[in-house]
Amino acid sequence: MPAAQPPLPPPGPKLSEFLCFALYSASHAFNRLYKPLLDELGLTYPQYLVMVTLWERDDRTVGEIGEQLFLESNTLTPLLKRMEAAGLVSRSRDPADERQVRLRLTDEGRALLDKARHVPPCVLEATGLTADEARSLTDQIGALRTTLSR
């Protein structure tokens, strides 16, 4: 009769199988890739995301930007102040509703768009994906985020 299996503790989960860890580590890998590109623009990665939202549509409130980026004012306020100090945006209370702060691109902030145009193709190339593959993955992950935040 074969020896009984030793009562090894059941194994824990394997790190490599964690979807959350794949996202976490890939997100950091993207950050490291962006760093040198954004250093040339004087932006951090979250600051770059704010610029993208403002290049899409200018004159937004803190809340609107936060809705786009899934961030709260406790993160955005200091970040936006640094961007204001860097001369990229202006922050001013909305006269029609003094609770709101409106963000507007300065001329310098608007001009940065042209210097930033090479970034997305450069990043896409580093992913080694075709545009279609990247879009598909982006959509899958976007759908996942929507499911998670419920």
Place this chain on the structure above:
Amino acid sequence: MPAAQPPLPPPGPKLSEFLCFALYSASHAFNRLYKPLLDELGLTYPQYLVMVTLWERDDRTVGEIGEQLFLESNTLTPLLKRMEAAGLVSRSRDPADERQVRLRLTDEGRALLDKARHVPPCVLEATGLTADEARSLTDQIGALRTTLSR
């Protein structure tokens, strides 16, 4: 003859099409999902990842853990000190190579595995994905991370 197109500035990239932003925001969404689950264990998310690596194999150096998690000692050292203060791990110089610090689970740290077993299935359920779908997405993103970090 049709009017000439007005010389609108070419549009910037759309945030929703950014793969990096999908990863970034989904990663944060996972963090928010994990928070209440890990609060019960007294862990933060990166600390949980460290525990997962140690549950897989105990008695690792800071560098080995960093290799698994893609983190450096500047991030890990303070994090591990907090885990030591919480009584989950011990930190001690390797007598055979005094440069290295070896991390070992305490009894309490080992015991936490059982309290943590419900977390992965709970998270998988929140993703709304089947195990196969989750595995496929994990593999795609893992491959992407490998490509990016080169």
Place this chain on the structure above:
DNA sequence: TGCGATTGCATCGCGTACGATTATTTTGAG
């Protein structure tokens, strides 16, 4: 109209991330 509830932003504290630097130990070429 008055006033409590809500909204929108700011502040504070803690815990990551990470570039740059430092200190200590080990390695290895000559």
Place this chain on the structure above:
DNA sequence: CTCAAAATAATCGTACGCGATGCAATCGCA
């Protein structure tokens, strides 16, 4: 065997994220 180079953590400064809380402006309902 020696000493410069490499390896390994730790330290420091800056910038996120975010829970908790504070504060002023607005809203809504009696």
